[in-house]
Amino acid sequence: RPNRPAISACRSTVPTRPTTTGTDPCADPTVDIPREAPGRTALLGCQPVRSTVVGVVGGSQAGKTTLVNGLVGSLRDGAVVLSFDEYYHDLAHLSPGERAVVNFDHPDSLDDDLLLSHLDGLLAGRPADVPVYDFATHTRTGRSRRVDPRPVVIVDGILVLAFPAIRERLHLSVFVDAPAEVRLARRLDRDVRERGRTPEGVRAQFTATVAPMHEVHVVPCRDLADLTLDGQGDRVANLAILLARVEGAGTVF
16 A cells, blocks of 8 residues: 555644554553554454454545445445544533534544554454444443454544544545535434434534534545545445455455
8 A cells, every 4th residue: 555645634643552562462452463465464362364444434424324334234244333423532521511612523522542442452353342422412421332353344434534543554445525515414314313403503513613624624635545435426336346445455254
Protein backbone atom coordinates (compact mmCIF):
# COMPACT_ATOMS: atom_id res chain seq x y z
CA ARG A 1 0.00 0.00 0.00
CA PRO A 2 1.68 3.24 -1.11
CA ASN A 3 2.11 6.14 1.29
CA ARG A 4 -0.17 9.10 0.61
CA PRO A 5 0.65 12.74 1.30
CA ALA A 6 -0.87 14.21 4.43
CA ILE A 7 -3.81 16.57 4.03
CA SER A 8 -3.68 19.63 6.25
CA ALA A 9 -7.32 19.46 7.31
CA CYS A 10 -6.83 15.93 8.61
CA ARG A 11 -5.18 15.44 11.96
CA SER A 12 -1.44 15.16 11.64
CA THR A 13 -0.85 13.62 15.05
CA VAL A 14 -2.67 11.68 17.72
CA PRO A 15 -1.42 10.66 21.15
CA THR A 16 0.96 7.74 20.91
CA ARG A 17 0.18 4.76 23.09
CA PRO A 18 3.07 2.55 24.22
CA THR A 19 3.25 -0.96 22.84
CA THR A 20 5.35 -3.90 23.87
CA THR A 21 6.43 -7.08 22.18
CA GLY A 22 6.30 -10.32 24.08
CA THR A 23 6.35 -14.03 23.50
CA ASP A 24 2.74 -14.41 24.64
CA PRO A 25 0.54 -11.92 22.75
CA CYS A 26 -2.59 -13.32 24.37
CA ALA A 27 -1.32 -12.32 27.80
CA ASP A 28 -0.30 -8.75 26.95
CA PRO A 29 -3.09 -6.33 25.95
CA THR A 30 -0.65 -3.89 24.35
CA VAL A 31 1.30 -6.23 22.10
CA ASP A 32 2.25 -4.52 18.85
CA ILE A 33 1.03 -6.44 15.81
CA PRO A 34 3.33 -5.71 12.82
CA ARG A 35 1.65 -4.66 9.58
CA GLU A 36 1.79 -7.32 6.88
CA ALA A 37 0.18 -6.74 3.50
CA PRO A 38 -2.25 -7.87 2.33
CA GLY A 39 -3.57 -9.13 5.68
CA ARG A 40 -2.30 -8.83 9.23
CA THR A 41 -1.58 -11.90 11.31
CA ALA A 42 -3.70 -12.02 14.43
CA LEU A 43 -4.36 -14.61 17.09
CA LEU A 44 -7.84 -16.03 17.56
CA GLY A 45 -7.89 -18.18 20.66
CA CYS A 46 -4.07 -18.20 20.36
CA GLN A 47 -4.36 -19.70 16.87
CA PRO A 48 -2.93 -17.66 13.95
CA VAL A 49 -5.54 -16.20 11.58
CA ARG A 50 -5.44 -13.49 8.93
CA SER A 51 -7.23 -10.24 9.74
CA THR A 52 -8.04 -7.51 7.20
CA VAL A 53 -9.07 -4.07 8.46
CA VAL A 54 -11.54 -2.14 6.29
CA GLY A 55 -12.43 1.51 6.89
CA VAL A 56 -15.82 2.74 5.68
CA VAL A 57 -16.04 6.53 5.81
CA GLY A 58 -18.00 9.47 4.43
CA GLY A 59 -20.44 12.15 5.49
CA SER A 60 -23.27 11.71 7.96
CA GLN A 61 -25.99 9.56 6.37
CA ALA A 62 -24.10 9.17 3.11
CA GLY A 63 -24.88 5.44 3.06
CA LYS A 64 -22.05 3.94 5.13
CA THR A 65 -24.25 1.77 7.36
CA THR A 66 -26.11 0.29 4.39
CA LEU A 67 -22.82 -0.67 2.80
CA VAL A 68 -21.41 -2.04 6.07
CA ASN A 69 -24.52 -4.11 6.72
CA GLY A 70 -24.30 -5.54 3.22
CA LEU A 71 -20.65 -6.43 3.70
CA VAL A 72 -21.29 -8.09 7.06
CA GLY A 73 -24.24 -9.99 5.59
CA SER A 74 -22.10 -11.26 2.74
CA LEU A 75 -19.20 -12.30 4.96
CA ARG A 76 -21.53 -13.66 7.68
CA ASP A 77 -19.46 -14.73 10.69
CA GLY A 78 -16.28 -13.61 8.98
CA ALA A 79 -16.66 -9.91 9.83
CA VAL A 80 -17.26 -7.63 12.81
CA VAL A 81 -17.81 -3.88 13.06
CA LEU A 82 -16.34 -1.16 15.24
CA SER A 83 -18.55 1.89 14.74
CA PHE A 84 -16.94 5.23 15.64
CA ASP A 85 -20.42 6.45 16.66
CA GLU A 86 -20.11 4.22 19.72
CA TYR A 87 -16.94 5.99 20.84
CA TYR A 88 -18.18 9.48 21.61
CA HIS A 89 -16.86 10.77 24.91
CA ASP A 90 -19.17 10.28 27.88
CA LEU A 91 -20.67 13.69 28.72
CA ALA A 92 -22.36 12.65 31.96
CA HIS A 93 -20.33 15.29 33.81
CA LEU A 94 -22.02 18.07 31.79
CA SER A 95 -25.49 19.50 32.21
CA PRO A 96 -28.05 18.77 29.46
CA GLY A 97 -27.67 22.34 28.26
CA GLU A 98 -23.90 22.04 28.04
CA ARG A 99 -24.17 18.73 26.18
CA ALA A 100 -26.51 20.28 23.62
CA VAL A 101 -23.87 22.73 22.40
CA VAL A 102 -21.01 20.23 22.06
CA ASN A 103 -19.68 19.91 18.52
CA PHE A 104 -20.14 16.19 17.87
CA ASP A 105 -18.77 16.53 14.34
CA HIS A 106 -15.28 17.55 15.45
CA PRO A 107 -12.58 14.87 15.94
CA ASP A 108 -12.14 15.91 19.58
CA SER A 109 -15.62 14.59 20.38
CA LEU A 110 -14.45 11.02 19.78
CA ASP A 111 -12.49 8.68 22.05
CA ASP A 112 -9.99 7.55 19.44
CA ASP A 113 -7.66 6.07 22.07
CA LEU A 114 -10.36 3.62 23.18
CA LEU A 115 -11.21 2.65 19.60
CA LEU A 116 -7.52 2.07 18.84
CA SER A 117 -7.17 -0.03 21.97
CA HIS A 118 -10.13 -2.18 20.93
CA LEU A 119 -8.92 -2.47 17.34
CA ASP A 120 -5.44 -3.52 18.44
CA GLY A 121 -6.96 -6.05 20.81
CA LEU A 122 -9.03 -7.60 18.02
CA LEU A 123 -5.92 -7.79 15.84
CA ALA A 124 -4.19 -9.59 18.71
CA GLY A 125 -7.02 -12.12 18.96
CA ARG A 126 -8.82 -10.67 21.97
CA PRO A 127 -12.47 -9.59 22.21
CA ALA A 128 -13.47 -5.96 22.77
CA ASP A 129 -16.21 -4.68 25.06
CA VAL A 130 -17.58 -1.70 23.14
CA PRO A 131 -19.49 0.86 25.24
CA VAL A 132 -23.19 1.35 24.49
CA TYR A 133 -23.79 5.05 23.85
CA ASP A 134 -27.11 6.83 24.46
CA PHE A 135 -27.52 9.46 21.74
CA ALA A 136 -30.54 11.00 23.46
CA THR A 137 -28.53 11.93 26.56
CA HIS A 138 -24.99 11.97 25.04
CA THR A 139 -23.76 9.56 27.72
CA ARG A 140 -22.50 6.01 27.97
CA THR A 141 -25.07 3.69 29.48
CA GLY A 142 -22.63 1.58 31.48
CA ARG A 143 -23.47 -1.42 29.30
CA SER A 144 -21.26 -2.85 26.57
CA ARG A 145 -21.46 -5.18 23.59
CA ARG A 146 -18.92 -7.91 23.04
CA VAL A 147 -17.06 -7.91 19.71
CA ASP A 148 -14.99 -10.99 18.95
CA PRO A 149 -12.00 -11.21 16.60
CA ARG A 150 -12.82 -12.13 13.00
CA PRO A 151 -10.91 -12.33 9.71
CA VAL A 152 -12.38 -8.97 8.64
CA VAL A 153 -12.68 -6.00 11.00
CA ILE A 154 -14.72 -3.05 9.67
CA VAL A 155 -14.17 0.40 11.18
CA ASP A 156 -17.11 2.64 10.30
CA GLY A 157 -17.47 6.40 10.86
CA ILE A 158 -17.41 9.85 9.33
CA LEU A 159 -14.01 10.72 10.80
CA VAL A 160 -12.12 7.44 10.53
CA LEU A 161 -9.60 8.85 8.04
CA ALA A 162 -9.06 12.02 10.09
CA PHE A 163 -6.90 10.02 12.53
CA PRO A 164 -3.48 8.94 11.19
CA ALA A 165 -3.16 6.16 13.78
CA ILE A 166 -6.39 4.59 12.51
CA ARG A 167 -5.37 5.05 8.87
CA GLU A 168 -2.14 3.16 9.59
CA ARG A 169 -4.13 0.10 10.60
CA LEU A 170 -6.40 0.02 7.53
CA HIS A 171 -5.69 -2.34 4.68
CA LEU A 172 -8.54 -0.89 2.61
CA SER A 173 -10.65 2.26 2.92
CA VAL A 174 -13.80 3.30 1.07
CA PHE A 175 -15.37 6.76 1.00
CA VAL A 176 -19.16 6.81 0.54
CA ASP A 177 -20.26 10.09 -1.06
CA ALA A 178 -23.68 11.78 -1.17
CA PRO A 179 -24.84 15.41 -1.58
CA ALA A 180 -25.75 17.50 1.46
CA GLU A 181 -29.49 17.62 0.74
CA VAL A 182 -29.68 13.84 0.61
CA ARG A 183 -27.70 13.43 3.81
CA LEU A 184 -29.87 15.99 5.64
CA ALA A 185 -33.10 14.27 4.59
CA ARG A 186 -31.78 10.90 5.77
CA ARG A 187 -30.49 12.41 9.02
CA LEU A 188 -33.87 13.97 9.76
CA ASP A 189 -35.52 10.59 9.42
CA ARG A 190 -32.95 8.76 11.55
CA ASP A 191 -32.45 11.27 14.36
CA VAL A 192 -36.16 11.91 14.91
CA ARG A 193 -37.07 8.24 14.73
CA GLU A 194 -34.11 6.68 16.56
CA ARG A 195 -32.37 9.34 18.65
CA GLY A 196 -35.18 11.33 20.22
CA ARG A 197 -34.45 14.57 18.38
CA THR A 198 -36.83 17.17 16.97
CA PRO A 199 -36.83 18.15 13.27
CA GLU A 200 -35.94 21.72 14.24
CA GLY A 201 -33.02 20.53 16.36
CA VAL A 202 -31.72 18.26 13.60
CA ARG A 203 -31.79 21.07 11.02
CA ALA A 204 -30.12 23.50 13.42
CA GLN A 205 -27.33 21.05 14.24
CA PHE A 206 -26.79 20.22 10.57
CA THR A 207 -26.40 23.91 9.72
CA ALA A 208 -24.28 24.82 12.75
CA THR A 209 -21.82 21.93 12.90
CA VAL A 210 -22.53 18.97 10.61
CA ALA A 211 -22.20 20.78 7.27
CA PRO A 212 -19.23 23.00 8.25
CA MET A 213 -17.30 20.13 9.87
CA HIS A 214 -18.02 17.96 6.84
CA GLU A 215 -16.22 20.48 4.65
CA VAL A 216 -13.31 20.89 7.09
CA HIS A 217 -12.69 17.33 8.29
CA VAL A 218 -14.46 14.88 5.98
CA VAL A 219 -14.19 16.17 2.41
CA PRO A 220 -10.39 16.77 2.53
CA CYS A 221 -9.84 13.16 3.59
CA ARG A 222 -11.70 11.76 0.58
CA ASP A 223 -8.41 11.62 -1.30
CA LEU A 224 -6.98 9.34 1.38
CA ALA A 225 -9.48 6.58 0.56
CA ASP A 226 -8.64 3.69 -1.75
CA LEU A 227 -12.13 3.68 -3.25
CA THR A 228 -15.05 6.12 -3.58
CA LEU A 229 -18.62 4.89 -3.98
CA ASP A 230 -21.81 6.81 -4.74
CA GLY A 231 -24.11 6.70 -1.70
CA GLN A 232 -27.08 7.09 -4.04
CA GLY A 233 -25.84 4.45 -6.44
CA ASP A 234 -26.95 0.88 -6.94
CA ARG A 235 -26.49 -0.90 -3.61
CA VAL A 236 -25.90 -4.33 -5.12
CA ALA A 237 -23.26 -2.97 -7.50
CA ASN A 238 -21.55 -0.98 -4.73
CA LEU A 239 -21.41 -4.05 -2.52
CA ALA A 240 -20.00 -6.19 -5.30
CA ILE A 241 -17.23 -3.64 -5.92
CA LEU A 242 -16.35 -3.49 -2.22
CA LEU A 243 -16.42 -7.27 -1.79
CA ALA A 244 -14.00 -7.68 -4.67
CA ARG A 245 -11.62 -5.14 -3.12
CA VAL A 246 -11.87 -6.75 0.34
CA GLU A 247 -11.08 -10.16 -1.12
CA GLY A 248 -8.11 -8.63 -2.91
CA ALA A 249 -6.86 -6.88 0.23
CA GLY A 250 -6.57 -9.95 2.42
CA THR A 251 -7.82 -13.38 3.32
CA VAL A 252 -11.61 -13.65 3.58
CA PHE A 253 -12.83 -16.90 5.06
